[in-house]
Amino acid sequence: MDRNQLRRQVAHMRSSLIEQHYLDQQQFVQLEDLEDDSNPNFVEEIVTLFYKDSSRLFQKIDQALHSVPMDFAKLDDYMHQFKGSSSSIGAIKVKNECTQFKEFCLAGNAEGCFRAFQRVKHEHEALKRQLETYFQVPLDTFFLSGQLYAVFD
């Protein structure tokens, strides 16, 4: 595919992503607007960063979920962080699941937390797949200043 074709495909995909509410239009588009000549792959970099960071957070959450007794405050805290990141990139669905999770934490509902977390992870993965297609790059590698890096968790 030539570049233009790629672009069109990307644009199309983006629209569909937005339509499907995977991504928040305003935010995501804003991010894309930030791209310029000095940071041509800005959004990709951001997203990559996001996924790298989220896997780290997920590990922590997992640990906390399986600890006894369950530390809801901590869980809430972690999820709060994750919520912030996801909203920054415009990941609406993921963010909504995070909110759910936090509510369960507040209620001290361990069962609810587990379930909510599953949903969060699910949405998170779904978006990742979409974005990988969008960027045509596996999101466990990323571009940084023009260099391709691999992410090692």
Added chain:
Amino acid sequence: MNLNNGRGSMSTASSSGAWKSGDVVPDQFPAGLRVLVVDDDPTCLMILEKMLRTCLYEVTKCNRAEIALSLLRENKNGYDVVISDVHMPDMDGFKLLEQIGLEMDLPVIMMSADDGKSVVMKGVTHGACDYLIKPVRIEALKNIWQHVVRKKKNEWKDVEQSGSVDEGDRQQKPCEEPDYSSSANEGTWKNSKKRKDEDDDAEDRDDTSTLKKPRVVWSVELHQQFVGAVNQLGIDKAVPKKILELMNVPGLTRENVASHLQKYRLYLRRLSGVSQHQSNLNNSFISSQDASFGAMSSLNGIDLQTLAATGQLPAQSLATLQAAGLGRSTAKSGIPMPLVDQRNLFSFENPKLRFAEGQQHHSSGKPMNLLHGIPTTMEAKQLANLHQSAQSLGPVNMQVNAHGVQNNSLYMIGQPQSRGQILNESSGTHVPRLPSSIGQPMVSNGIPSGVIGRNGISDVGRGTGYNPVPQNSSMLNFPLNNTPELPGNSYTLGSTQGMSSLTPKGSFPDEVNSEIKRSGGFVPSYDIFNELHQHKSNDWNLQNVGLTFDASHHANSIHGSLDSSGLVHQGFSSNQRSAQSRNPSNVGKAMFPMGAASTDHGHAQNSGQHLSNGLIVDNPVRIKSERHSDASQNNFFHDQYGQEDLMSALLKQQGGVGPSENEFDFDGYSLDNIPV
């Protein structure tokens, strides 16, 4: 990615590009605004950085609060605004906010995914300039420069208000000026800012901490804090900046502290000057009458301080007194005023002075701390005495006590002011007992302050037997010490503190006299004396002598003063009763000087005691009828005095009076023997 200064975040070389090269373009502002972004979320951090760069700001990012703080500290002028996340693992965002506000006083913008009302409110209360909800939009970031300008503006205004910096004018300009825009250019704005900072960081901070600085009112509490800080540092080392730090009062500037310190220093100087005179009570008092006012204030303050320090004087009162003192250092005329103040202050003193009670018992051989203005334990005791007896006197006693404890001499010297006050003070220890100060109030009521001036006591006559002391050094010697016996010996100026106070310390010789006279049934107003007389017992021996002196004196003065000062009466009466024997002595003693003092007092003379001569001799004679107890007291006093000529005279007299007097209660007062 924990990029602190990530790629190009700091460098001007990054996106800033164009304007960087030093061509300062006025219109460029807010371009070049130096922003520090703190967020533990790398995604957000990166996005923010990018956004800020797009706004043409100079961005530094860090993911840990500690790092941010160190960056800020290293380069105090390196940043214009800070944006921080609320939830951070190493430090709470609000805490960081506070720290920055305290140390660097930069505008801080909080942000969070949490948009709960309480969190936002917390931001407000902690002093955040703004609160952004994540995800942060670039539009929101475009306007953050307004916070910087606003803060600067307020700073300058404050600075100007406090008149400390002349840069104010200059600094006000910066917003519009080009310099502002370019960080590369550090511009005038930055320079001015720097200059301001250099001038006085503390001040700056203070200035900006509260947008508009109202005039600082040195309340009692504030002054207490101030004094505490000064004492902690040591008066020599107390510099405004350190005091300010110790006080840790938000909104207070170094200027405020500096000017207050200046006043305080003057006040202390006055006090020390006064204290030096203590030894020469003789003239000091009288002459210093006027000065004493001021001194008194100072004294009072100091005494108060001491008292307070010793737990005797409630801090509040101390502060009040001090404040008052500072405020009216030269308020000579206001005797009543100070007295009043003191009175109030002392009111709660009573309990403290109790200890004097113990003293009271030692009538017999206690060497009275002649009023020389030696703050003695006696005073404390006296105070206690006073208290006891003073209960009735209440407030009056209090004052005395307070003073008494402190500087007898000072008091005396300081007289003018509060004669009563002075008395208290001078008698130092005595004072407490003596209602002198109280008396003063009382007296002052009736007696023109002038009278009081004399010996303070004379005026006060009544209760203040203590006044006498001030007048003559000899007086001082009195009995204040002796009075211990009397519950109020310290002559709490009769104020009712119970007669004991009256006599006690003999500071009010005059008073005593008059009182004594009265007491035996005499002047009703001097109930105190009566009581004194009544109690009599050994203490009276010495006291008698003095008492007589005073009594007569007092009588006179009392008359005058009594009328006016109902307090005295009351005090006396109560005192008298309570002051079993001790007081009288004091009273007597006090009288000596009173005598002299009372001369002026027309009244004082009337009883025939010419206290005026200041010799106990006279008085005693007169008093004798009245104060039997005095006589005994005198004897008592006698023992104690020994300090001044008067004392010796008294002693002699007392000798004459003899032991017999000790016993009596006033009635048996055989002053006759006294070879006046």
